[in-house]
Amino acid sequence: MNTIRNTILVLTAATAIIAPALAQISGKSNSAQNADSSAAIAAAAMSEGEIKKIDKEAGKVTIKHGELKNLGMPPMTMVFRVKEPAMLEQVHPGEKVRFVADKVAGALTVMQIQKGD
Numbered sequence: 599m600n601t602i603r604n605t606i607l608v609l610t611a612a613t614a615i616i617a618p619a620l621a622q623i624s625g626k627s628n629s630a631q632n633a634d635s636s637a638a639i640a641a642a643a644m645s646e647g648e649i650k651k652i653d654k655e656a657g658k659v660t661i662k663h664g665e666l667k668n669l670g671m672p673p674m675t676m677v678f679r680v681k682e683p684a685m686l687e688q689v690h691p692g693e694k695v696r697f698v699a700d701k702v703a704g705a706l707t708v709m710q711i712q713k714g715d
């Protein structure tokens with residue numbers, strides 16, 4: 599009888615450990631509050647811009663951007679590479695966007711992009 603009880607205890611403990619891990623893997627936050635604050639931090643770190651031109655073959659996008667604080671760059675219109683070609687499917691010329699740019703192997707690259715307000 600003790601063996602059965604021990605087995606149940608072990609299974610219960612395993613579920614308690616595995617369930618939160620699975621929730622993390624699936625990307626579902628167990629706290630809406632956490633999701634809100636991380637979204638706010640992400641929004642603050644993003645720069646504003648407007649898509650001027652997209653070159654899917656070259657994997658490049660021309661953005662008229664505001665100040666890029668992380669790169670110490672003033673507002674201008676310039677060409678960026680994109681981290682993932684799929685990013686160029688998410689936006690279109692004329693659209694306002696929020697994005698994160700960084701230097702990757704010496705090339706200014708859009709790391710993250712989303713439609714602006």
Ligand SMILES: [Cu+2]
Binds near residue numbers: 663
């Ligand atoms: Cu620039």
